[in-house]
Amino acid sequence: MIHHFITVVVFDCKFDLQKIASSTKCTSVKDFKALNLTSYDGSYCQVFSSGKAIINGGTSEKEVRTLLKRYRFRLTHLGYTANVVSKRTANIMATYDHQHPINLYKFAKAQKLYYEPELFDAAKMRYADLGITVKVFSSGKCTILGAKSVKAVDICIDRLRATLPSNPPPIHYRSLTSRYFVVLFCVAVLWLFFFTVLILACNMDTPAAASDGQRRSPRIQEIAARTSPSAPSASITAATAPSTATPANAERPSSASTGNGSPASSAAAPVAPPSSSEPIAGASGVQLCMINKRHQGDVRPRPTDQKTA
The missing domain is CATH 3.30.310.10 (TATA-Binding Protein)
Structure with a gap:
């Protein structure tokens, strides 16, 4: 593949570099007696005061002829004849893969x-x-x-x-090392996938947690059954559940007199607190949890409960 040509051109006139530098777009190199006429396509033409020029650019002989016409046209507009005396290709830069x-x-x-x-x-x-x-x-x-x-x-x-040899050489140790790293990476990914699947399978095989009814104590089950709207009537529940407490509104037997023969006091006797087996209507979930812990002996009774008792 040809990249660019380097062509040497000799013109029939000499050039004033200062005049060219002040009249057209060009660049100069320090301590080098030449001007570079640049073009939009990346090519350039080095102009010397002796009348020689070096055109650097073009990938074919046709493009070189086009570039020569372009730079000659610019020189003629500056007042020079710029007729081509000789032209030769000095170098061709190419590559091969x-x-x-x-x-x-x-x-x-x-x-x-x-x-x-x-x-x-x-x-x-x-x-x-x-x-x-x-x-x-x-x-x-x-x-x-x-x-x-x-x-x-x-x-x-x-x-x-x-x-050039047509067969590729043996694999270098660096390429082997890179292949080993690739193999190790693939093995690590496979092990990670295997352990992930194993953990998921173990989580799926574990027995499900106990139901809400199995986790509750008998006291909580009884309270939940009496407070739920779909529960049976209170009379049936009270008949089935054992109760050792005396109802608060029950009538106590009155005596005509006390042990010393004085009449009985008209004041009402103190009412006993409800037992732990008595249903509590309208109890919330937190209260039920506290009652359950007290029933199991995990939580001490509150001071208000001690005073009541």
Whole structure:
């Protein structure tokens, strides 16, 4: 693949660089007696005061001719004749991709090439009959320099295809290490997936928690059954549930006189507190929980309960 041409052009006139610099868009390099006429496509033309110019750009001979016309037109507008006396291609820069990695140590030893990896990463090949220098890299890419024509580039590429090894070299230890890391990563992911599935299966196999009725004590079950709207009537529940307390509104037997013969007091006797087995209408969930804990002996009775008792 050709990247760009370097063409040397000789004009029939000399150029005043200061006049050109003040009249057109150009750049200059310090301590270098030339002006660079730039273009929008990335190419440029180095103009010397002797009348020579170097055009750098273009990927084909047709594009080089187009660039020459463009820069000659700019010079003629500045008052110069700018007729082309001679033109030659000084260099063609091209690349070639072999698409296979190359063991440069073996390749340089077989072809008797100069290869010093501490100084440069590529092995240098020289085709003296073509005047071309090729730099071969270990990735399989080659840089072709010094060609004077497109035909010479094609001949060089054909020779490279026949010279470069077609079989890829053995795998390097670095690639093996990277493969080991990939295998270890896949194994770790599989183990993580296995343990996740195992934990989920164990959670699914555990027996479900006891129902609400099984977790409650007999006292809570009795209170919940009497306070729920779907529960049977209080008379049936009271008949089935044992009760040892005396109702608060029950009439006590009155005596005509006390032990000393005085008449009985008209004041009402103190009422006994309800037993733990008596239903509590309208009890909330928190109260039921507290009653359950008191029934099991986990919570001490409150001071108000002691005073009442």
